[in-house]
Amino acid sequence: MKIQFRATKTWVALSSSLILFGCSQTPTPPAETDTTSADNQALVIDDSAPARILLKGQMIWGHEVRTLQPCGSENAFWVQLPEAFKQPVSNLTSEPYQPMYAEVFGYLEPTAAGFAEQYPAQFVVTEVNMVTAENPNRCEQSTRPDRAFGNEPFWNATYDEQKVTFTQMGQEAQEFTVKELEQDLTQTRVDYNSGSLTIDKQICRDTMSDSLYGTSSSVEVNGKAFKGCSTLSNQADQELFGSYAQTQDDGTTITLTLKPDHTSETRYSYADGSNDVTENGYWQPLTNGKIEATNVSYQGQKLIATREFELEGNQLSTQNETINGNEYPLTGKGLVLDKQ
Known part of the structure; x- marks a missing residue:
């Protein structure tokens, strides 16, 4: 099986894993992207940028409240949606501040002044997996693989780097071995011996429910064409969650807790x-493999203090801290925190 990454014109930060971009039959084009770079520009990786993380939970989208409360959390983040999704998301609801269920990819950053200021961080959405007003209480649902799907007739296709499994209502599932996978920032194409699966990064609406997706799909199986929407897996990475601690020579114990809601x-x-x-804030992985923990309050006062930790096994370590934009060395040997 051959995997190719096509050259693009856009600068991007990529995570270490393979990123597959994933219903109305009439998708809506996304906002225009910057094409000022030279043609055939290779991908440029900013290894100090936040890595792409998944948040899923209850979202409210209104004028004064634009929040996402992650599943199982009492906290909520302010949400910043891409311009192309703002009006389509508003159109899903029938009343002001109606709760919706959302799965979105992006990164965290400190909040700005205004309505957002009361929240621990704002989540900048880079990709929408799904937003639905049909049922806002979906946190207990089972995790899903990467998949494409459509209606009239109902069909479903799950896929990975090795195989595509296609199912149509009333028929047995068909399994195909992947021959080639090509990918760039706007499209993923998976070729197999009986056809192909194409995922396009553009808004897609489900004609059977009040749901919005960030990618559309088209599938060809044995000469038959099917069109629909697509979602990526909603399985969140849980390896880093937990508490890390160090007891210093004077008996002071420093404990950093990375919670599942980030x-x-x-x-x-x-x-x-x-x-x-206690200092409270948020955390996220970086594309260089480090873990960034940002405290936004100290004893009730607003303070932006960031530490970038090296991760080795079950240990986090750092020598520096950045406070309100200024970097300072930590005393002694810095922090070396062991997972509890």
């Missing part, structure tokens, strides 16, 4: 019995 807490516990001090 909020974080740094707690300082003192041997003399003094009250614990």
Whole structure:
């Protein structure tokens, strides 16, 4: 099986894993992308940029409230949607501030002044997996693989780097071995011996429900063509969640907790019995493999303090801290935190 990445004109930060881009039969074009770079420009990887993460949960989209509350969390992030999705998402709801279920990819950054300021961070959406007003309570659903699907007639195709499995209502599933996979920033094409599967990065609407997807799909199987929408797997990476701690020579214990909703807490516990001090914020992986933990409050006061940790096994370590844009060395040997 051959995998190719086609040259593109857009600068991009890629995660280490393979990214497959994934219903109305009439997709809506996305906003125009910057094409000022030279033709056949190779992908440029910014290894200090945030890696692409998945958040799924209940979203509210209105004038004063634009939030996403991750599944299983009491916290909510301010949401920044791509311009092309703002009106389509608004059109899904029938009343102001109606809850929806959303699965979106993107990264976290500090909030700006205004309505967003009361939240721990804002989530900048780079890709929409799905947004639906049909049922906002979908957090308990099973995880899904990468898939394409459509209606009239109903069909479903799951896919990975090795095989495509195609199912049509009332018929047995057909399995095809992938021969070639080509990919760029706007399209993924999977070729197999009985046809092809194409995923296009453009807005797609499900004609059978109040749902919106970030990618459309077309499938050819044994000479028959099918069109629909597509979603990527909604399986979140859970390897990094947990608490990491270090007890220093003076008895002070520093504990960094990386929570599943991507909020974080740094707690300082003192041997003399003094009250614990806590800093709250958010965390995310970077494309260079480091872990960025950003504290946005200290003792109730707003403060932007970022630490970039090297990850080795079950240990996080760092020598520096950036506070409000200025970098400072940490005392001693820095922080070396072991997973608890």
